[in-house]
Amino acid sequence: MLKIERSIGYILRVGVIVSAAIILIGMLLLLFLPSSGPVPNSLPLIFQGLLRLNGEAFIMLGLFCLILTPVLRVVVSIFAFAKEKDYLYVAITIIVLVILIIGMSFGLVEK
Template sequence: MEDKEEILAIERSIGYILRIGVIVSAVIIVIGMLLLFIQPSAQAVPNNLPMIIHGLLQLNGEAFIMLGLFCLILTPVLRVVVSIFAFAKEKDYLYVWITVIVLVILVIGMSLGLVEK
């Protein structure tokens, strides 16, 4: 009985991670849109982390939107990481390895996306 409660708690926490990630991303994107309406930007769209950070410090709306999109992309990746620990706690090692492979594929895909620039 205790194991089922732990599994339910883990599943709830995964659901919370997804909800919170989407809500935080949406709030950041809406802030960026409001900043763009208040102060349109003539700068280049920030497309790397240093440019995003610099734009955030200058209250650039496009930088906020890019940060929100970045958070939105990282939300399912965080879910995969938490799932690895959840499967390990359940001692379901086949799914641990499958989820690790999925995480490796996600990391490779994001890395290739950075190189393609």
């Protein structure tokens, strides 16, 4: 169990560090290459902005990674609990994941 907890902590640390690095790159790009277009607010627009080195797109990608970090932690927890054969916690964690997915889906539709 200690190994699993450490790996989950590692995932959270790496997710935050990667997100911060992407956001920092976006801030530096905005400093040197100011953007004049609209802020990308969907994944296709973010990826198009990344190809054009749009700083706002990098910042949005960093925020997206930051939001996905705890979701990844929930997914890893499902496998950790399954490995321990703790099926009650597997079920509870799956319910939490479904609630997260529903919440994110409503956020996408709310545009």
